[in-house]
């Protein structure tokens with residue numbers, strides 16, 4: 001009966017324009033509508049599928065501003081049992097390493113964790129490394145980019161899918177898994193699920209509650225910092241012609257002039 | 262001059278092009294040392310090409326464990342070298358594995374992590390030695406950001422195709438290093454591998470020309486039009502998500518926010534409308550050419566050269582023209 005922690009993260013909706021805050025180059029999360037990243041939903045779905053087959057408990061974990069409660073509610077209404085929310089103004093501007101440290105400490109607040117499941121890559125920061133860093137910090141094996149997860153007793157098998165192809169992985173629990181696009185189709189929360197979610201426990205922690213000094217997190221102590229950020233001048237539209245039966249030739253002429261062929 | 266560690270990306274005794282880009286970037290900062298982690302005998306096959314791109318040293322970390330476990334053997338080797346050689350920076354390819362290696366290495370060595378750089382600059386600091394600045398393109402190319410590490414050794418993952426490789430002669434002096442034994446409780450064992458059979462086309466993220474098709478291509482069979490043009494260029498084939506979701510082309514070829522990010526010299530978009538999520542994966546391409554029958558399609562806003570017309574007329578004609586030139 002695996003005890004599972006699923007990481008969910010609030011990300012800006014890509015349909016709205018994304019901005020960086022002018023003052024300190026951090027992600028301006030308020031400027032965009034936030035949605036529970038679709039990959040997070042797949043992570044939640046995978047945890048629920050394992051629970052339905054083998055029992056156990058699913059805890060949702062989110063580190064982020066108060067608005068992350070929406071993402072947590074969504075996961076709870078899909079069927080997760082309870083949630084842990086780390087929210088602290090001191091976290092503002094934290095780098096991926098600091099955030100991972102906080103997540104690892106919060107995972108430590110959940111008893112007897114067998115499996116940590118995350119999405120592959122959040123669409124905002126694109127570090128692509130949080131699950132791997134968590135595995136490093138927790139001392140668990142990493143089975144990332146999973147398109148298939150099988151748990152048998154205390155061992156776990158994963159089919160990892162990346163640009164290189166498929167890699168078959170095997171490790172012992174506890175472990176960290178990240179799931180890819182192809183892992184499953186997430187369910188929609190039912191009305192009953194949405195109602196039930198309102199009564200599910202959400203435990204809130206500050207950074208200090210996790211035994212981390214506020215001075216270790218946040219922009220001022222980030223392991224890297226942004227020196228300058230500039231919106232890229234929008235790509236200007238170039239030439240455009242209508243095909244008069246010679247469109248292909250026109251492109252070829254352009255490419256030759258540009259020395260591209 | 263201080264050393265810069267470059268993790269060599271290789272498969273089946275062949276070096277990935279991105280390694281040469283890393284070696285080129287490393288020379289901005291100091292003297293490149295290539296780090297080969299692989300099964301016994303790997304480095305011998307790679308040495309010559311590493312020398313041709315300026316590797317002064319080649320650290321050889323070979324063992325069976327090195328390829329038997331996911332990611333961790335490379336982190337172990339690099340972490341030991343960071344301690345021993347005190348390099349000015351560590352560069353790895355921003356691939357799925359590389360990003361994970363970089364993240365773990367930064368966590369283990371208490372260093373700053375700079376992800377997905379498209380360029381590296383060296384702004385010498387007040388003292389002597391290099392100050393490593395990573396140039397990043399974020400939010401699908403909407404912002405250009407420069408950042409630096411505040412702690413330890415800067416660990417940088419560099420996007421394949423982000424910068425151009427340039428040859429330079431290096432001594433490639435070999436030095437053997439240990440691969441620490443894997444801790445089974447903390448590692449994922451590799452029990453099997455099915456490499457992608459990519460055929461003869463270059464890899465999507467490494468190709469200098471990419472030809473992509475969208476929903477406008479209409480069917481899996483008709484994707485042949487895209488493939489033929491790609492082959493005339495010696496290009497990789499890409500697809501929009503709509504084309505993938507409609508089953509026209511396999512998912513690993515998807516370009517965009519939830520697919521690959523490509524920045525080739527030339528990107529040709531056929532029957533792709535140019536949604537923001539698609540643009541996120543291709544708008545850093547040097548030159549963009551689009552063919553779309555809708556004059557209002559947003560792809561034309563970012564295309565250097567656009568043809569309003571039927572792709573089934575324009576693409577075959579272009580294929581022929583390119584063929585003639587290469588003939």
Ligand SMILES: Cc1cc2nc3c(=O)[nH]c(=O)nc-3n(C[C@H](O)[C@H](O)[C@H](O)COP(=O)(O)OP(=O)(O)OC[C@H]3O[C@@H](n4cnc5c(N)ncnc54)[C@H](O)[C@@H]3O)c2cc1C
Nearest residue numbers: 475476477501502503517518519520532533534539554572
């Ligand atoms: C969270 C999220 C993530 C996403 N990630 C991605 C991603 O990674 N990659 C991606 O591509 N999309 C992604 N999308 C989807 C994206 O929003 C668009 O739906 C998609 O890119 C549209 O693909 P398309 O341009 O092929 O199709 P359409 O928008 O349907 O455009 C087809 C175009 O073909 C043209 N056309 C039709 N017939 C012809 C012809 N004979 N000759 C010439 N032109 C023709 C039409 O005029 C039209 O402009 C994502 C969406 C979301 C919400």
